[in-house]
Amino acid sequence: MNGSLLFQAFIYLAAAVIAVPIAKRLGLGSVLGYLLAGVVIGPFMLGLVGQEGEDVMHFAEFGVVMMLFVVGLELEPSLLWRLRQPILGLGGLQVLVTSLVFAGLGIVVGLTWQEAVAIGMTLSLSSTAIVLQSLAERGLLKTEGGQSAFAVLLFQDIAVIPMLALFPLLAAGGSAAAEHHDEGHASTTLIASLPPWAQTLAVIGAVAAIIVFGRFLVRPALSAIAQTRLREIFTAAALLLVIGIALLMSAVGLSPALGTFLAGVVLANSEYRHELESDIDPFKGLLLGLFFIAVGASIDFGLLFAQPLLIVGLVVAIIAVKFAILFGLARSFRLSMDQSALVAFSLPQVGEFAFVLFSFARQEGVLTAALTDPLVAAVALSMALTPLLLVINERFVQPRFGTRKAEARPADAIDEENAVLIVGFGSFGATVGRLLKANNIRTTVLDIDSDRVDLLRKLGLKVYYGDASRYDLLASAGAGHAKILVIALDTPEKTMALVHTAKKHFPHLTIYARAFDWNDAQDLVRAGAHHVYRESVDTALRMGAEVMQTMGFRAYQARRATQTFLHHDEQSMHELVAHRDDQAAYLTNARRRIADLEQLLLADLADADLDRDAGWDPDSLREEVRQQAGLSA
Amino acid sequence: MARVLVLFAHPALEKSRVNRRLLKALPKLPGLTFHDLYEHCPSFHLNVAYEQELLTNHDTIIMQHPLYWYSVPPLLKQWMDLVLEHGWAYGLRGEALRGKQVFQIITVGGPASSYMHEGFQKHTLRDFLLPIEQTARLCRMDYLAPYVIYGTHRLNEDDLVREAVAYRRLLEWVHNNQLPFDGSATQSYATMNEAMSTLAPEVLV
Ligand SMILES: Cc1cc2nc3c(=O)[nH]c(=O)nc-3n(C[C@H](O)[C@H](O)[C@H](O)COP(=O)(O)O)c2cc1C
Numbered sequence: 001m002n003g004s005l006l007f008q009a010f011i012y013l014a015a016a017v018i019a020v021p022i023a024k025r026l027g028l029g030s031v032l033g034y035l036l037a038g039v040v041i042g043p044f045m046l047g048l049v050g051q052e053g054e055d056v057m058h059f060a061e062f063g064v065v066m067m068l069f070v071v072g073l074e075l076e077p078s079l080l081w082r083l084r085q086p087i088l089g090l091g092g093l094q095v096l097v098t099s100l101v102f103a104g105l106g107i108v109v110g111l112t113w114q115e116a117v118a119i120g121m122t123l124s125l126s127s128t129a130i131v132l133q134s135l136a137e138r139g140l141l142k143t144e145g146g147q148s149a150f151a152v153l154l155f156q157d158i159a160v161i162p163m164l165a166l167f168p169l170l171a172a173g174g175s176a177a178a179e180h181h182d183e184g185h186a187s188t189t190l191i192a193s194l195p196p197w198a199q200t201l202a203v204i205g206a207v208a209a210i211i212v213f214g215r216f217l218v219r220p221a222l223s224a225i226a227q228t229r230l231r232e233i234f235t236a237a238a239l240l241l242v243i244g245i246a247l248l249m250s251a252v253g254l255s256p257a258l259g260t261f262l263a264g265v266v267l268a269n270s271e272y273r274h275e276l277e278s279d280i281d282p283f284k285g286l287l288l289g290l291f292f293i294a295v296g297a298s299i300d301f302g303l304l305f306a307q308p309l310l311i312v313g314l315v316v317a318i319i320a321v322k323f324a325i326l327f328g329l330a331r332s333f334r335l336s337m338d339q340s341a342l343v344a345f346s347l348p349q350v351g352e353f354a355f356v357l358f359s360f361a362r363q364e365g366v367l368t369a370a371l372t373d374p375l376v377a378a379v380a381l382s383m384a385l386t387p388l389l390l391v392i393n394e395r396f397v398q399p400r401f402g403t404r405k406a407e408a409r410p411a412d413a414i415d416e417e418n419a420v421l422i423v424g425f426g427s428f429g430a431t432v433g434r435l436l437k438a439n440n441i442r443t444t445v446l447d448i449d450s451d452r453v454d455l456l457r458k459l460g461l462k463v464y465y466g467d468a469s470r471y472d473l474l475a476s477a478g479a480g481h482a483k484i485l486v487i488a489l490d491t492p493e494k495t496m497a498l499v500h501t502a503k504k505h506f507p508h509l510t511i512y513a514r515a516f517d518w519n520d521a522q523d524l525v526r527a528g529a530h531h532v533y534r535e536s537v538d539t540a541l542r543m544g545a546e547v548m549q550t551m552g553f554r555a556y557q558a559r560r561a562t563q564t565f566l567h568h569d570e571q572s573m574h575e576l577v578a579h580r581d582d583q584a585a586y587l588t589n590a591r592r593r594i595a596d597l598e599q600l601l602l603a604d605l606a607d608a609d610l611d612r613d614a615g616w617d618p619d620s621l622r623e624e625v626r627q628q629a630g631l632s633a
Numbered sequence: 634m635a636r637v638l639v640l641f642a643h644p645a646l647e648k649s650r651v652n653r654r655l656l657k658a659l660p661k662l663p664g665l666t667f668h669d670l671y672e673h674c675p676s677f678h679l680n681v682a683y684e685q686e687l688l689t690n691h692d693t694i695i696m697q698h699p700l701y702w703y704s705v706p707p708l709l710k711q712w713m714d715l716v717l718e719h720g721w722a723y724g725l726r727g728e729a730l731r732g733k734q735v736f737q738i739i740t741v742g743g744p745a746s747s748y749m750h751e752g753f754q755k756h757t758l759r760d761f762l763l764p765i766e767q768t769a770r771l772c773r774m775d776y777l778a779p780y781v782i783y784g785t786h787r788l789n790e791d792d793l794v795r796e797a798v799a800y801r802r803l804l805e806w807v808h809n810n811q812l813p814f815d816g817s818a819t820q821s822y823a824t825m826n827e828a829m830s831t832l833a834p835e836v837l838v
Contacts, residue, residue: 563678615681615715624724 011048012056015041016289031134032387034289038296039384049297057294061352062246063287064129066280068157068257069242071132071150072264073277080265083151090148090333091155094347098124098325105321111371114170118366119375121163122358123318127351128153128257129288130386135346138394144335145342152326152347157258160353164360171364199253206252210245210259214266222272223454226465238279271453274464278472295352299384300377307374314378319385322348338398345393349382418442421477421509422486423468423498425452428514428535429488433461443486444477469497471505479506487513487529492520496527503528522577541566560613572603635734635810636664638691642698642709644671651740651785651793652699658797662808666691670708677711684716689729693807694774696765697738699785703761713768722772735769736777736825737762738800744784759823777812780825 015037023033041048049056099120106116131149132141140146194202218241225237242260249259267273304311323344330340358376361367420443422433429445436443445463447453456463466473479485485502489495495513502509513529515521521532541562548558576599614620639659643652646669659667668687674680688694698705705713716722721729739758747753758781759766769776780803782788782796803825806812822828 560678563676567678567680613715615718618719621719621724624719628725 008049008056011041012290012293015293020289028391029134029137029387030289031130031137031292032384034292035296035384035387038293039299040296041293042297042299044299044301056290057298057355060287060291060294062256063284063289063291064352065246065257065260066242066284067129067132067288069245069260069264070277070280070284072261072266073268073273075265076268077265083147083154086148086151086333087155090329091152091159093329094152094326095121095124095156095159097329098322101321101325105317115367115371118167118170118357118361119371121166122354122361122375123322123350123379125156125160125351125353125357126153126322126347127349127383127386128157129291129352130349130383131346133288133292134387134390138390140342143339143342145330145339145346148330148333148335148339149343149346152343154261156351156353157255157261160255160357161253161258163357167357167361167364167366170361170366202252203254206248206254206259207262209248210263211266214263218263218267219270219272222270222276226272226275227451229448231467234275235279238276239283241276242280271457271463271465274473274476275466277476278466278470281472291352295380295383298355299380300373303373303377304381310374311377311381314374315381315385318350318378318382319348319389322350341393341397345389345397346386348389349386350379351383354379418444418462418478419481419483420444420486421446421474421479421482421484422488423447424488424490424514425449425456425463426488426490428490429486432486432488437461444482446473446477469494469501471501474501474506479509482506482509485509485511487511489514492516492523495520496523499524499527499529518573521573525574525577537566537569568603572599575603634664635693635808636691637662637666637693637695637804637808638687639665639667639695639697639804640670640709640712641668642670642696642706642712644706644708646671649699651782651788651796652697654793654797655697655738655740655800658801660801660804660808662805665804665808670712671706674708677708679712679715681715681718684712685718685721685729688716688733691733693734693736695736695738695804695807698740700739700741700758700761705765717768717772727772731773733774734777735774737765737779738782738803739779740782740785742785744787745781748783757823778822778825778828 016034019037019040020030020033023036024030040046043049099117101120102123103113103116103120106119107113111119131153135141135146135149141150222234222237225234241263245259245263246256249256267276326347327340327344330343331337335343355376358367358372358379362369362372420436420441422429422436422443423446425433425445425447426449429447433443433445443462445456445461446466446468447456447463448465448467453463453465464473464477466477468474468477479502485498485506487495487498489498492515495515499511499513502511510531511529512531513524513533515524515532515534517534517536521534524532544565545558545562548561549555553561641652641656643649646653646656656667666687696705696709698709704710717730718727720726739762741748741758743754748756748758750756758779762779766776788796822831
C-alpha cells in the first residue's frame with residue numbers, strides 16, 4: 001500500500017465520511033460507524049491500513065485529551081463539587097469491586113496473584129472516549145445516569161495514575177520502577193530522575209500551576225487575543241493551551257487528559273468558554289473519530305477466528321461481570337431502575353487505557369503476551385459492542401420502565417437554557433435585552449466585542465463572546481433549545497450570514513431581525529427572517545409626528561397618522577418583496593434604493609385612506625341630515 | 634350553522650379571573666371566530682376595512698367584555714366609533730349589518746340584586762346597556778338580551794367551573810341556531826340567562 005500521509009488521510013477520511021452517516025441513519029450512533037469503518041479498512045478486511053495503526057491510535061488518543069478539555073469546559077466547578085459523592089463513592093467502589101472480582105476470577109482460573117491483580121485493575125476501567133461520545137450524541141449526558149457514568153469515568157481516569165505506579169511493584173522479578181522505559185506513556189519523564197519527594201512536589205506544582213494560570217493568566221491573555229478579532233489566532237491559542245497542558249502533565253507523569261480536564265473546569269466560568277469549545281470541537285471530533293477507527297482496525301480477527309470460544313467467552317464474561325457490578329452499585333446509590341440500567345449499559349466495556357496498561361505490564365514483565373493478546377482482542381471487541389448495547393438499552397430496555405426519564409429530561413434541559421437568544425448587544429440589542437429582562441424573560445446574549453462582554457459579565461448578565469454566524473457557537477449557546485433568535489447586529493452582511501446559518505441548522509427558531517433600510521429588510525424577509533424591523537422607521541415616524549404637531553396638528557391626530565402610515569409602509573414592503581427579484585437583480589444598490597423610493601411614493605399616493613379616521617368624521621352624516629331636511633350645503 | 638363572531642375586549646386579561654376561565658372553555662367550531670381586540674390592536678389602531686369584513690362574514694356578533702364603569706372597555710368603544718361608519722353601518726345607505734344578531738356576554742362585579750331600581754345601583758343592568766342596545770338598533774341589527782355573569786367577586790372555584798361549562802354550551806347553541814328565543818323575546822326578559830331558564834329549562838345545567 002502507498003504509505004504516503006495524504007493517502008492515509010484519504011483512506012481514513014473516506015471511511016469516516018461513508019460509514020458514519022450510514023450508521024447515524026440506522027440509529028446506531030457515530031461511534032459504531034467509526035468502529036465499523038475501522039474494521040473495514042483494517043488488516044482483516046481491505047487491509048488498507050494496518051501496521052501503522054498503533055501510531056495512529058497514539059496520535060488519536062489526543063482526541064480524548066481534547067474531549068476532556070471540552071467536558072471540563074462544560075462543567076462548572078460548582079457542578080464538579082456536587083458530583084464529588086458519585087465520583088468518589090460510585091467511581092471508587094466500581095474500580096475497587098470490579099478489580100477484586102476479576103482478580104478473584106483470575107486466581108480461580110490459575111493465574112498468579114500478581115497477574116490476577118494487574119488484569120483485574122485493567123479490566124475495571126471503561127472507555128471515556130466511547131461512552132462520553134455515545135451519551136452526548138444521544139443527549140443522555142445530563143441525565144442522572146449520564147452524570148453518574150461520567151463520575152465513574154472521571155474516577156477511573158484518576159485511578160490510572162496509581163495503577164501505573166503499582167505495576168512495576170507487581171513484576172515477578174520485583175524490577176525497580178526506574179528501570180522501565182515506555183516511550184508511549186508518561187512514566188519515564190523529565191522528573192523521573194528526581195527523588196520521590198521532589199516528584200510529588202512537581203506534580204502538586206503542575207496542578208497548582210494549571211489552576212493559577214487558568215484563573216489569572218489565560219483569561220486576560222484570551223481577552224487580548226480576542227481583541228485582535230483574528231479568529232484563527234484564537235483557534236491557535238486554544239490549541240496551544242491544550243497541547244501545552246498535555247505536555248506539562250506528561251512531564252510530571254500525570255495523565256494529559258486529566259490536566260486538560262482540570263484546565264477546562266478552571267475556564268468553565270470564563271466568558272470565552274463557548275468560543276474555546278467551538279474552536280476545539282472540530283479537532284476533538286476528528287481525532288476521536290480517528291481513534292475509534294484505529295480501535296476498529298486493531299480488532300484481531302485472526303485471533304478471534306483461531307480461538308473463538310476463548311475470545312467470545314472473555315468478552316461475555318467481562319461485560320456480564322462489569323454490568324452486574326455497575327447495576328448493583330448504581331441501585332445502591334439510589335438511582336432509579338432506568339438510570340441504573342443506563343449506567344450499566346454504558347460502562348461495561350474495557351477502556352482504551354487497557355491497551356496502554358497491558359503493553360506496559362508486558363514490558364514490566366507482569367504479564368506475558370500469551371495472556372495479553374487474547375485480552376487485548378477482547379477489550380477491543382467489548383468497546384465495539386458498547387454502541388450496540390446502548391442501542392439495545394434505548395430500544396428494548398428503557399421502554400419497559402414506566403418513567404422514561406430519558407425523554408422527560410430534555411424538557412429540564414430547556415428550562416436551563418434560555419428561550420431567547422440575542423445576538424449583538426450594542427445600543428439596539430441592549431434595549432431589547434433590557435426590556436425583556438425587566439419583564440423577567442431570560443435571555444442568552446452573544447456579542448463579538450470583548451470589552452462589552454467583559455463589562456456585561458461584570459454586571460451579572462449571561463453574555464458570551466463569539467461570532468454567532470458560526471453554527472457551532474450558536475449550538476453551544478443553546479440555539480437547539482431556544483425558541484427565538486433576536487438579531488441586533490450592526491451590519492446587513494453579518495445579519496444576513498446569521499439568518500442563513502440559523503435557517504439552515506435551526507429552522508425551528510423564530511427570527512426577529514434588525515434591518516437598516518428597505519433593501520436589506522426585503523432581503524431578510526426573502527431569506528426567511530420572520531419579523532424584520534428597519535431600525536430608523538419608528539424614530540423617523542416619531543420625529544415626523546412631532547413636526548406635524550408643530551405645524552398645528554393635534555397630538556392624537558399626529559400619532560394616529562404615524563400608526564396608519566407605519567401600517568401602510570409595512571404592507572407595501574411585504575407586497576414589494578413578492579415582485580422584487582426579477583428586475584432588482586440587474587440594479588446596483590443605489591439604483592435599487594431609488595427604485596424602491598419611487599415605488600413607495602407611488603404607493604402613498606395610491607392609498608387614499610392614509611389621512612382619515614372616517615368613523616370620527618361627522619361630515620357625511622351632516623350632509624345626509626341636511627339633505628333630508630331639504631337644506632342646502 | 635350560524636357564523637359566529639366573538640368580539641372580545643379585556644384590557645388586562647392576565648389579571649382576569651372570570652373571562653380567562655371562560656376563554657379556556659371556548660369551543661373550537663368551524664365558523665366560530667374569536668377576535669381578541671386588545672391583543673389584535675394594542676395601540677388602538679383599528680384596521681377598519683378588516684374589522685368591517687369580519688362583521689360582514691358573520692351572522693351573529695357577540696361582544697364579550699367585563700363591565701367597566703357601567704360600560705364597555707375603551708377599545709370596544711373605539712371599535713364602535715371607527716368601525717360602525719356612517720353610510721356603512723347606519724344612515725340612509727348603511728345596510729351592511731341589517732338583520733345580524735348581536736348580544737353581549739358581560740361579567741359584572743356587582744351582584745344581580747344590586748342592579749334594581751330599589752337596589753344599590755339604582756338602575757337595572759339593561760338601563761346601563763341602553764347605549765349599546767340603541768346602537769345595535771340604529772345599525773338595523775337584532776339585539777338580544779345580554780348573557781350576564783353577576784357578582785364576579787364572589788364566584789368561587791366551583792362557580793367558575795360551572796360558568797365555564799354554561800359558557801361553552803351557550804356558544805354551541807348559538808352556533809347551532811338553537812337559541813330558545815329570538816330578538817322579539819328580548820323585551821320580555823332582562824337577561825339571556827333568564828330567558829333560557831324560562832323558555833328552555835331543560836338545556837340548562
Ligand atoms: C376599571 C374597572 C371598572 C369596573 N366597573 C364596574 C362597574 O361599574 N360595575 C360593576 O358591577 N363592576 C365593575 N367592575 C368589576 C368588573 O366588572 C369585574 O371585576 C370583572 O367583570 C371580572 O371579570 P374578569 O375576572 O374577567 O376581569 C369594574 C372593574 C374594573 C377593573
